[in-house]
Amino acid sequence: MTDGAAKQGQPAGAELVRAAGCVLWRRSPHGDDGIEICLVHRPKYDDWSHPKGKLKRGEDALTAALREVLEETGHRCIPGARLPSLRYLASGRPKHVVYWAAEARSGSFAASTEVDRIVWLSPAAARNRLTQPRDRALIDALMQALHTA
DSSP states (O other), rough: OOOHHHHHHOOTTTTEEEEEEEEEEEEEESSSSOEEEEEEEEETTTEEEEEEEEEETOOOOOHHHHHHHHHHHEEEEEEEEEEEEEEETTTTTEEEEEEEEEEEEEOOOOOOOOEEEEEEEEEHHHHHHHHSGGGHHHHHHHHHHHHOO
16 A cells, blocks of 8 residues: 555555455336436345445456456346545455446346345435445435436
8 A cells, every 4th residue: 555545544554455346237127217216235244235246366346346246136137337546444455446327137136144134225215224424425426417318
């Protein structure tokens, strides 16, 4: 880690955790013109978030994001616009998560020890369900990306 990283609020000597994820969405099955956003529940943290995870050695961020969506939600998706990245501390280590919008195409959820539930919610309901306030800006970015596409 460089001195510049420490100056940007990252603890000196702490290795950056690189992760990637998606704001997974689908067209509402209720016949309206709306969309629904998928959130995952992680029992280890008892939180609701967007599907995401750490990059494997040599893996690029988009490949990791799509892999994590499939592993955590059971859904295959088509990536869309790049969304803002988030930087924060996780367990005392700096974490950088890169996100994409991704439209769900096929699949079905199966609970695991990592993710025990998913929900599909309207954007407003998803904003309210997210545990971390920092994740809410990703919904705004998704909505902007979908309206400008």
